[in-house]
Amino acid sequence: MKPTLLFLGLSLALGTATAAPSDKQRIAELEARIQALEANAAALKQQAENASQAAEAARLAIEDLKQSQAETVDAMAVASTPELAPAGNSANAFNPAISIVLNGSYQSHSLNPDDYVRAGFAPVEGSGPETEGFSLGESEFTFSANIDDKFYGQISLAFDGSEVGVEEAYIDTLGLPNGLTLRAGRFFSNIGYLNSHHAHTDNFADRPLAYQSFLGNQFGDDGVQLRWVAPTDLYLELGMEGFAGNSYPASVGGQSGVGVKTAFAHLGGDVGIEHSWLAGVSVLDADADLSEDGFRGNSRLYIADATWKWAPQGNTKDGGITLRSEYFIDRRDGFFVDPDGIAPDTIWNGTRRGAYVEGVYRINRQWETGYRYDRLWADDSGPYASLFDPYRHSLMLTWRNSEYSLFRLQFSQDNPNAADTDNALYLQYQTTLGAHGAHKF
Amino acid sequence: MNRTCAVLLLGFLAAAPASAKLTVFACEPEWGALTQELAGNLASVDVATSALQDVHQIEAKPSLIAKIRRANLVVCTGADLEVGWLPQLIRQSGNAAIASGPGSFMTASQVSTLNKPTQLDRANGDVHPQGNPHVQLDPHRMLTIAKALSARLGQLDSANAAAYQQRLQDFSTRWTAAMQRWEAKAAPLKGRKVLVQHDSWPYLNQWLGLVQIGTLEPKPGVPPTSSYLVGLVAKAKNEKPMAILRATYQDPKASLWLSERTGTPAIALPFSVGGDAQSKDLFGLYDATLDKLLQVAK
Numbered sequence: 001m002k003p004t005l006l007f008l009g010l011s012l013a014l015g016t017a018t019a020a021p022s023d024k025q026r027i028a029e030l031e032a033r034i035q036a037l038e039a040n041a042a043a044l045k046q047q048a049e050n051a052s053q054a055a056e057a058a059r060l061a062i063e064d065l066k067q068s069q070a071e072t073v074d075a076m077a078v079a080s081t082p083e084l085a086p087a088g089n090s091a092n093a094f095n096p097a098i099s100i101v102l103n104g105s106y107q108s109h110s111l112n113p114d115d116y117v118r119a120g121f122a123p124v125e126g127s128g129p130e131t132e133g134f135s136l137g138e139s140e141f142t143f144s145a146n147i148d149d150k151f152y153g154q155i156s157l158a159f160d161g162s163e164v165g166v167e168e169a170y171i172d173t174l175g176l177p178n179g180l181t182l183r184a185g186r187f188f189s190n191i192g193y194l195n196s197h198h199a200h201t202d203n204f205a206d207r208p209l210a211y212q213s214f215l216g217n218q219f220g221d222d223g224v225q226l227r228w229v230a231p232t233d234l235y236l237e238l239g240m241e242g243f244a245g246n247s248y249p250a251s252v253g254g255q256s257g258v259g260v261k262t263a264f265a266h267l268g269g270d271v272g273i274e275h276s277w278l279a280g281v282s283v284l285d286a287d288a289d290l291s292e293d294g295f296r297g298n299s300r301l302y303i304a305d306a307t308w309k310w311a312p313q314g315n316t317k318d319g320g321i322t323l324r325s326e327y328f329i330d331r332r333d334g335f336f337v338d339p340d341g342i343a344p345d346t347i348w349n350g351t352r353r354g355a356y357v358e359g360v361y362r363i364n365r366q367w368e369t370g371y372r373y374d375r376l377w378a379d380d381s382g383p384y385a386s387l388f389d390p391y392r393h394s395l396m397l398t399w400r401n402s403e404y405s406l407f408r409l410q411f412s413q414d415n416p417n418a419a420d421t422d423n424a425l426y427l428q429y430q431t432t433l434g435a436h437g438a439h440k441f
Numbered sequence: 442m443n444r445t446c447a448v449l450l451l452g453f454l455a456a457a458p459a460s461a462k463l464t465v466f467a468c469e470p471e472w473g474a475l476t477q478e479l480a481g482n483l484a485s486v487d488v489a490t491s492a493l494q495d496v497h498q499i500e501a502k503p504s505l506i507a508k509i510r511r512a513n514l515v516v517c518t519g520a521d522l523e524v525g526w527l528p529q530l531i532r533q534s535g536n537a538a539i540a541s542g543p544g545s546f547m548t549a550s551q552v553s554t555l556n557k558p559t560q561l562d563r564a565n566g567d568v569h570p571q572g573n574p575h576v577q578l579d580p581h582r583m584l585t586i587a588k589a590l591s592a593r594l595g596q597l598d599s600a601n602a603a604a605y606q607q608r609l610q611d612f613s614t615r616w617t618a619a620m621q622r623w624e625a626k627a628a629p630l631k632g633r634k635v636l637v638q639h640d641s642w643p644y645l646n647q648w649l650g651l652v653q654i655g656t657l658e659p660k661p662g663v664p665p666t667s668s669y670l671v672g673l674v675a676k677a678k679n680e681k682p683m684a685i686l687r688a689t690y691q692d693p694k695a696s697l698w699l700s701e702r703t704g705t706p707a708i709a710l711p712f713s714v715g716g717d718a719q720s721k722d723l724f725g726l727y728d729a730t731l732d733k734l735l736q737v738a739k
Binding site: 024149237273276437 | 490491493500528529532540566624690
């Protein structure tokens with residue numbers, strides 16, 4: 001092989017040194033030589049499997065020759081890039097992909113967050129406005145990698161000021177047949193639309209009221225999940241989950257067994273090349289000894305979600321419209337436990353509902369604006385009886401420098417009870433660094 | 442309720458059809474077209490994107506999850522071109538066959554790539570550590586990829602291995618003849634200068650001997666800014682490039698702006714199969730590209 005190459009190199013050098021024949025003729029000659037070399041390399045590859053390195057070098061040399069066939073020898077030398085450089089043989093080469101989300105926000109509320117009361121709903125963690133002024137928001141580290149041929153692992157650590165928490169830590173199977181995937185560990189449930197999405201992919205600075213009041217912003221817990229994707233033209237995903245039930249709407253902690261069960265179905269597809277849709281129905285069934293809002297018994301949360309996106313030519317990052325809505329029904333069947341432990345338990349049987357509708361208009365790759373309407377329907381009886389139904393309007397404007405950084409301005413007018421109005425202003429930055437994340441639809 | 446779901450799940454599993462025909466998921470139209478050339482009706486090919494879409498920026502749509510769920514083979518560019526969506530599709534589909542191994546075929550890994558960055562820093566824009574991924578416009582690389590892809594098809598569908606071999610032979614003959622025709626036709630392009638919108642054309646440039654004197658994007662993936670374009674006006678007036686190249690999927694504004702101020706013609710090249718009316722297959726793609734370049738080369 002080597003002598004052949006040398007010969008070719010020499011002949012090329014001579015070819016340029018002597019009076020040049022017509023370009024056409026030279027190209028034809030080179031073509032013939034390259035074809036001979038190609039045949040040679042193919043034979044070599046077959047013969048010398050143990051000398052694969054030499055064959056690889058030959059292949060690359062031929063590649064380079066082909067690329068530069070009409071160039072001079074000098075130009076050819078410049079064009080050939082070192083291809084055999086090892087891609088890092090150290091132990092670090094197997095380090096997981098690391099992706100870091102750095103967020104920060106500034107919030108201003110016309111109503112003191114300490115005086116905030118949402119009619120018909122108890123204040124649970126993550127349900128009310130956050131503290132005013134500057135805050136880190138939800139900054140997080142995510143590490144992910146294939147563990148081996150059968151498993152994938154991912155851990156997300158979220159930090160907010162001084163506290164660090166394990167947001168998600170799970171393994172997924174990679175090798176189950178027929179489109180089945182099993183997940184175990186701590187993770188966000190796949191119910192509804194927003195619940196499984198990390199907050200940094202949201203279109204607005206905060207979650208809808210229904211997520212805040214029915215799920216404590218986002219439901220995640222320790223458990224297992226089985227998911228199945230149907231082998232159909234239409235996207236159909238079915239799945240179910242079992243969780244310990246250590247967080248709202250289940251008990252506050254110390255639960256044994258399976259406290260929360262969920263089931264979900266998502267359906268989706270395209271209409272032409274410019275329209276895509278995704279819709280789903282989910283249910284979350286929780287058994288609580290004592291939940292954060294003083295509930296003991298069985299609760300069921302039904303969610304219906306729908307997303308529709310339109311983008312010219314299907315280029316969603318350059319323009320288009322996203323419409324999304326989710327509808328919640330929360331049914332309680334149990335007792336309300338007096339937090340002071342003095343009054344006897346009272347029966348809590350009731351239904352509350354919530355919904356939001358949002359529309360986001362992508363103006364171009366950089367600018368995006370959107371509006372969201374939020375609403376909750378309180379129960380007129382039971383422990384949190386209210387005749388007033390909270391609602392909120394939000395308007396946002398987002399500027400992206402690249403797909404890795406954005407700034408968002410949001411104004412919300414929140415009417416949490418009959419007497420109060422909270423005008424809130426959010427200014428937020430969101431950035432991701434490290435591994436390029438692949439986001440869900 | 443959960444029991445109902447379990448029954449449903451089992452029902453669907455039992456009903457899952459066992460299809461004998463090879464199902465191929467191609468990320469880009471050029472690889473869909475190549476697979477079509479090499480497999481004919483031995484395989485059914487789903488193409489994820491169109492030539493009028495920016496494949497750097499596709500979403501992991503439900504329809505794509507459904508398609509990749511049924512695939513036996515994924516034919517994509519790789520080199521991180523699809524990093525924002527393909528890994529998500531694979532993970533959500535639960536299809537182990539195409540996650541890695543024989544079911545996964547990355548075309549950029551079959552050939553040497555150009556413009557590997559010496560420094561990895563996102564301050565330099567959307568850089569690809571494995572080199573420029575847009576390998577489809579070098580016919581020599583296309584042939585290398587065709588040979589490897591044909592072998593892969595034969596490996597996955599060994600019953601038809603001879604037929605794939607036969608089709609490769611046929612394709613190689615037609616492709617080599619076409620290459621000679623293209624190279625003869627493209628002779629006047631050698632050494633001509635071009636400006637490009639995005640750095641999508643290094644392979645085409647190298648093949649045809651075009652000299653790229655600048656990009657309209659200040660950094661890869663960063664949209665052109667007016668101050669940067671103003672700087673390019675002087676350069677274009679000085680060096681008198683033959684044309685300003687962009688792909689048909691790209692926003693023409695910046696190209697046209699510069700063209701107006703410098704008199705350099707701005708042209709939209711198909712970039713992939715389906716990128717214009719003439720690019721109905723791979724041969725048409727190269728014909729159309731050369732025709733458009735030769736039109737402004739006079």
